[in-house]
Amino acid sequence: GESVGLHLPTLSVQEGDNSIINCAYSNSASDYFIWYKQESGKGPQFIIDIRSNMDKRQGQRVTVLLNKTVKHLSLQIAATQPGDSAVYFCAENQTPRVDKNFVFGPGTRLSVLP
Amino acid sequence: GAGVSQSPSNKVTEKGKDVELRCDPISGHTALYWYRQSLGQGLEFLIYFQGNSAPDKSGLPSDRFSAERTGGSVSTLTIQRTQQEDSAVYLCASSLDYQGESGYTFGSGTRLTVV
Numbered sequence: 001g002e003s004v005g006l007h008l009p010t011l012s013v014q015e016g017d018n019s020i021i022n023c024a025y026s027n028s029a030s031d032y033f034i035w036y037k038q039e040s041g042k043g044p045q046f047i048i049d050i051r052s053n054m055d056k057r058q059g060q061r062v063t064v065l066l067n068k069t070v071k072h073l074s075l076q077i078a079a080t081q082p083g084d085s086a087v088y089f090c091a092e093n094q095t096p097r098v099d100k101n102f103v104f105g106p107g108t109r110l111s112v113l114p
Numbered sequence: 115g116a117g118v119s120q121s122p123s124n125k126v127t128e129k130g131k132d133v134e135l136r137c138d139p140i141s142g143h144t145a146l147y148w149y150r151q152s153l154g155q156g157l158e159f160l161i162y163f164q165g166n167s168a169p170d171k172s173g174l175p176s177d178r179f180s181a182e183r184t185g186g187s188v189s190t191l192t193i194q195r196t197q198q199e200d201s202a203v204y205l206c207a208s209s210l211d212y213q214g215e216s217g218y219t220f221g222s223g224t225r226l227t228v229v
Contacts, residue, residue, distance in 0.1 A: 043220025
């Protein structure tokens with residue numbers, strides 16, 4: 001289930017189940033979004049991105065869904081594995097894009113249970 | 115190098131001391147960014163270097179923070195007279211150019227603890 005931990009929202013899932021991580025963004029003018037994965041002791045890594053002219057984009061085992069009406073972004077991970085345990089961040093930006101203007105969410109910790 | 119390298123990986127310092135954090139970006143990347151990540155928070159933009167242009171320092175939280183980038187490559191973030199609220203992970207990232215579509219590559223960060 002999903003709960004608010006001491007510092008970060010935490011999502012716990014059983015290995016093999018699908019995970020859905022949610023992100024509410026703040027700026028209705030944002031039109032470019034990235035999901036990052038941050039493993040313990042490492043910097044964030046790019047997973048997948050999506051532009052506002054799309055509502056769905058698929059990668060390898062990951063799917064990002066964008067609902068511009070309610071300013072909501074989600075990351076779906078299929079068949080979650082122990083290696084997926086990490087903190088996941090969404091980031092939003094506008095076109096024309098200036099990288100320093102990315103706004104990052106606080107992150108969600110995904111914990112994969114054996 | 116193959117990735118963005120930051121040093122030290124961990125730094126514990128006494129309140130009031132100065133610290134220097136180093137970032138070695140990916141070779142050929144013209145853009146370099148510093149972010150701060152406090153526990154339970156998202157990434158906070160600090161400063162941005164692009165080529166030979168003047169850096170964008172708009173995110174620096176106080177005049178105790180400064181950064182330089184020598185020869186368009188290595189960057190150093192300096193925090194003077196450190197305070198406990200400076201404790202955080204300081205992340206450096208680089209990208210080929212600021213309009214690149216792949217996002218940027220982050221280093222592993224320096225965890226700064228001010229005691």
